[in-house]
Amino acid sequence: METYYKPEDLPKFSEMSEGAPELWKKFSEWYGAVFQAGALSEREKALIALAVAHAVQCPYCIDAYTQDSLAKGADLEQMTEAVHVACAIRGGASLVHGVQMKNVNSKLTM
Amino acid sequence: MQARHKSMKASGETLAEANEQLKIINDYESPFPQFDDKYELVGEGFLQAGNVEIFQINLGKMCNQVCKHCHVDAGPDRKEIMTKATMQICLAALVQTDIPTVDLTGGAPELNPAFKWFVDEIKKLNRHIIVRSNLTILESNGFEDYAEFMAGHGCEIVSSLPYYKASMTNKQRGEGVFEKSISAIKKLNSFGYGKDGTGLIFNLVYNPVGAFLPPSQESLEKDYKRELLEKYGVMFNNLYTITNMPISRFLDYLIQSGNYNSYMQKLVDSFNPVAAANVMCKFTVSVGWDGQLYDCDFNQMLEMNMNHGAPAHIKDFILSTIENRRIVTGQHCYGCTAGAGSSCGGATA
Numbered sequence: 001m002e003t004y005y006k007p008e009d010l011p012k013f014s015e016m017s018e019g020a021p022e023l024w025k026k027f028s029e030w031y032g033a034v035f036q037a038g039a040l041s042e043r044e045k046a047l048i049a050l051a052v053a054h055a056v057q058c059p060y061c062i063d064a065y066t067q068d069s070l071a072k073g074a075d076l077e078q079m080t081e082a083v084h085v086a087c088a089i090r091g092g093a094s095l096v097h098g099v100q101m102k103n104v105n106s107k108l109t110m
Numbered sequence: 111m112q113a114r115h116k117s118m119k120a121s122g123e124t125l126a127e128a129n130e131q132l133k134i135i136n137d138y139e140s141p142f143p144q145f146d147d148k149y150e151l152v153g154e155g156f157l158q159a160g161n162v163e164i165f166q167i168n169l170g171k172m173c174n175q176v177c178k179h180c181h182v183d184a185g186p187d188r189k190e191i192m193t194k195a196t197m198q199i200c201l202a203a204l205v206q207t208d209i210p211t212v213d214l215t216g217g218a219p220e221l222n223p224a225f226k227w228f229v230d231e232i233k234k235l236n237r238h239i240i241v242r243s244n245l246t247i248l249e250s251n252g253f254e255d256y257a258e259f260m261a262g263h264g265c266e267i268v269s270s271l272p273y274y275k276a277s278m279t280n281k282q283r284g285e286g287v288f289e290k291s292i293s294a295i296k297k298l299n300s301f302g303y304g305k306d307g308t309g310l311i312f313n314l315v316y317n318p319v320g321a322f323l324p325p326s327q328e329s330l331e332k333d334y335k336r337e338l339l340e341k342y343g344v345m346f347n348n349l350y351t352i353t354n355m356p357i358s359r360f361l362d363y364l365i366q367s368g369n370y371n372s373y374m375q376k377l378v379d380s381f382n383p384v385a386a387a388n389v390m391c392k393f394t395v396s397v398g399w400d401g402q403l404y405d406c407d408f409n410q411m412l413e414m415n416m417n418h419g420a421p422a423h424i425k426d427f428i429l430s431t432i433e434n435r436r437i438v439t440g441q442h443c444y445g446c447t448a449g450a451g452s453s454c455g456g457a458t459a
Contacts, residue, residue, distance in 0.1 A: 041329055070318070073325035073333060075278050 043072040051086040117185035128413040163393040166213040169222040203427035215242040245294040261301035274337040304345040321369035324351035350456025355445040377444035385451025385459035
């Protein structure tokens with residue numbers, strides 16, 4: 001395998017229905033409903049998805065939700081801020097674990 | 111992509127020629143299904159016009175802007191302008207009919223020296239007039255009184271503002287266009303445009319600044335209204351979302367940026383039979399600056415005249431031969447049938 005990630009694999013996502021069609025059906029319906037406008041607009045949901053895509057570092061999702069954010073009316077400024085939110089949470093999550101390090105350090109050192 | 115300062119035609123670019131564009135978009139070896147075959151999903155056979163509701167007239171290709179996506183390839187260097195004699199033939203055609211709306215477009219229609227005379231004459235025929243104004247012309251020397259003139263004639267104004275922020279707007283339409291547009295909107299608002307109860311309709315147009323489809327018109331309109339009012343204190347009536355057609359400068363952009371195939375695929379994959387059933391060519395006549403007749407403004411730019419028994423020039427205009435005509439189609443028609451659809455009046459589904 002030359003590479004694990006190929007752009008042409010993204011449109012094959014629905015092939016995941018093979019083997020477990022009922023589960024795929026449930027997933028697809030739920031997924032579609034999640035991204036419908038509700039208390040949050042479709043644009044806001046696309047930006048959240050884009051941020052999460054960066055947090056989970058999924059190239060398929062980054063491609064798909066950059067396109068989707070643009071198509072839902074977001075611009076580069078909004079998308080960049082969304083990515084920063086993901087980075088802040090990732091960075092913050094690491095840093096806040098430093099409290100555990102400090103706890104252990106306190107217990108073991110004089 | 112760098113800002114444009116000249117039209118493709120003035121720059122001598124091959125793609126300025128309609129037949130060169132058609133070679134690309136109608137390439138029979140392309141992987142995309144033929145539009146006519148896809149249209150059969152609508153269940154009406156071929157695409158056919160009904161009654162004419164909009165008489166759209168292109169007053170010329172001259173414009174004070176050189177937008178990167180312009181399907182007209184308009185600009186200050188374009189000299190094609192409708193003459194008063196052709197306008198008189200348009201009026202003679204119009205008077206034979208009850209077509210309720212006349213839609214004036216360009217280029218910048220205001221740059222036609224007979225613009226005010228023509229608006230006066232159309233108004234005498236008691237027709238609703240839409241002017242597709244680029245806004246910045248209303249802030250240009252010699253055109254300062256045009257907003258008031260159009261308000262006095264009850265013209266509806268439709269203007270492009272591809273985003274509610276400066277960066278995206280200026281990227282597509284040129285440096286400083288957003289700021290000048292806001293200034294023009296303030297002027298239009300001062301005459302009552304865009305305000306409830308005045309009867310002066312002012313609509314904005316969003317079109318994507320890149321190779322993607324427009325968002326939900328309803329949702330984006332809320333964002334536009336909120337942002338433009340909060341940040342700039344300006345108002346408008348409706349937002350129309352319009353898809354970029356894969357022709358002229360936008361086609362050039364698609365090819366140069368390597369997005370042509372994926373954009374066409376997106377249009378084809380997003381074919382919506384409901385949007386297709388409501389395409390604007392079904393109720394529109396499009397008149398070119400030289401009096402040539404077309405099914406829509408995009409066919410006009412591709413020099414694909416009306417056909418199938420309908421006349422090719424306004425001097426031969428007979429309404430009965432135009433209504434119910436078969437519409438001339440091409441692969442660019444996918445642009446009007448994708449997603450929520452696209453027309454000069456926004457989404458169609």
